[in-house]
Amino acid sequence: MTACFHCQEPVPTGLDLTAEVAGDAKPVCCLGCKAAAELISDAGLADFYRFRTAAAPRPQGSSDDVWSTYDRPEVATPLLGHEGDLSVVNLLIEDTRCSACSWLIGERLRRLPGIARAAVNPATGRAQVAYDSTRVGLAEILRSVASLGYRPHVLGATDTLEVATRERRTALKRLAVAGFGMMQVMMIATALYVGARQGIDPIIREYLRITCLVITGPVLVYAGRPFFAGAWAAWRSRHLGMDVPVTFALVLAFGASAWNTLAHRGEVYFDSVTMFVFLLLLARYVEMSARHRAGSTGDALLRLVPATALRVRAGLRERVPIAALVADDRIIVPVGECFPADGTVVAGRTETDESMLTGESRPVEKREGATVIAGTLNVGGPVEVALSAVGTSTVLAGIVRLLERAQTERPRIARLADRAATWFVTRVLLGALLVAVIWLWIDPSRAFEATLAVLVVTCPCALSLATPTVVTAATAALARQGLLITRADAIESLAQVDHVLFDKTGTLTEGKPRIEKVWPLRGTAEDALRIAAGLEQVSEHPLAQAFAQIRTDQRAQRVTIFPGEGLEGVLDGHLWRIGTKSFVAAMAGEPPTGADEASIYLGGETGWQAAFQLEDRLRPEAAASVRELQQLGLTCHIASGDQIDAVARIAGQLGITDWRARQMPDEKVAFVHGLTAQNHKVLAVGDGINDAPVLAAASVSVALGTGSALAQATADVVVLRGDLAALPDAITTARRATRVIRQNLAWATLYNLVALPIAALGWIPPWLAAIGMSASSLLVVLNALRLTRSTKPAHAVGAPRVACPA
């Protein structure tokens, strides 16, 4: 099958559509892709297709220009920051999948007049654009991004991204200072150690020691600050963290070394101090990077609500920002727009797409008096709505709160690890104190050295490196299999999982209806498809997507939409109806027999034309992946917002015995809580916004990359290729990672148990303790790196995939 040159989805058979890219005709799957490909080529940006490593998103056609409202000052001003004369806006861009995507967006923006800076980060999907607002508008910027097929969301002027950037920059600087300092001090320390064996001029010895002091002082003060701050905070809250013994060891070692240097006697431990600081900072930097990948979700969720609404007051229609809306206002919501607030339909009939809330993929009919919910999409017809709840009192805002609560519930596991660390740290401090007291009794001159050796040797270095290095190595290994880990302890949780909860819509299935079967009742199937496509072109109905892939030059005239039933229009001079059986029968006469599985019918004034069976197909790899998961000893469940018959069919095909249909988000959360209450670890797999609370409630969550960017932001693991087969691999890798963590912890414990008594006996000088500690850490790191060697070449993609047009 030919793949679309732009989005790489299969081109429907029989479709002959090409786009002109750099002088060649390339096959494309739809008019949107054609337009995007030609736009990219005409702008001289065709290189995108050579350097991208992932397919481009499929442009979503929209007849209305939704972006122009962003040129209104009352909408734009609160969203903008300022840098001198320039306006700065932060964007979240959905579907940026690789470096080429961010390059393309950046290039496109830089070609607009008045753009001073456009930085797009492919990893986070965030973009920052600085522009001259007198020469280009915000709407124009958003329109340019949207025309390439990416969906921009405007974030506020100050963004969590900036906080993260600042944090990362500071950490990098500290790491560099510690690293440079360590190299210098180690170099000089080597000379001192050699000198201690072979003899050294006392003047040079003192000079070298003073140099070490001069370097270590600033390094300790600048790079070591996080430890001192942590220890101070721990001290004030009366609990012992890892930072306390670290600070103790650093202050003791540095203080004694400085004293000995100035007093020209005894030992110095500057090398141990700098090395200690550097290694600990390195471990923390690795952990921080993983943490930053998760974005702020609640904020992004609220962006679902449109920026403006059409308010009706005393018969006058006016576009106002939604912040200006109050309860009891009346607004008109056109087709294809989201409801900005909760309310009741007072005029008109429509259907709404509530899949973001319930996961139900079929539209829900809304007549006068029916309740509509903020953030849901109006797909039927224009309606007038009397508002009942706005802003933070809407159902959507409630979901955001549910999500935030679920996220704050999580650090319980983190607290447990903290308690273990406190236990270890207390023992170390008590041990050091005991050693000091005993040595003061026996031989006061050796007391300090032995105490310091105990503090350094038992420093939680190997212990603290044991987990993060394995997590990093496993994260890298998983990334090559197309999985992105967004939370540091996700790997540990993945390894313990024993139940898997699937959300049917879009996770097990492809999430878009396709034409499964055509029964021509008259004429050929091609004729029927052509007529149906011509009629459905006008519709925004989800089921109409199934027909969108069929090429047709015809467009139906005088189309009337009957919500919940179908639509009527004129094509080739005939009046046609497409929709439910009874709806078409009202025009075409007695319904035909056969075609029992059909869900959509086509007929006209002259009789019945055809019947279609539309189905949301299973992902091709779903059955094999579920089987593999079951072989790994996991129990699979389905909890879906869909209709009972649809869920039952899918569950039957996959061999999943436990399934629930018509589930609301809170029911799914309750189900997860029920399982966790029985000490089960639950893995939740989802793709929609309605999953977000479920994903957060589960022990570990996985989002498929083809879903909305919002679910990705909450999930612990994101499957970038939208491929379920990566799931069993992830669990296997996570289990291997946990094994390596256990080995590392066992080694660290053994090392400490052996080294501690020897150090306490005073047989280890601090420099040897520091070397022993480093060797132990190195062993831990090397053991972790074994994970990066993939054992499963079948799924692993070694080099980045170069998208090669077939």
Next chain:
Amino acid sequence: MTIIFLLIPLGLVLVGFAIWAFFWAVGDGQFDDLDSPGWSVVTHDSAAEHPPTADPGRDEHD
């Protein structure tokens, strides 16, 4: 060995310069995105002069 009285301070000055340069680079945002700028070498302007690089086996040297 007296030369080290000069060389070590000199070395420290160099280290100080290196740290200053690194701080400047971090502040300039050069470490914020380590993936995409690498592509600019191959994507900027030079594109038309070279054959496509999709085939990894092909030697790109002139």
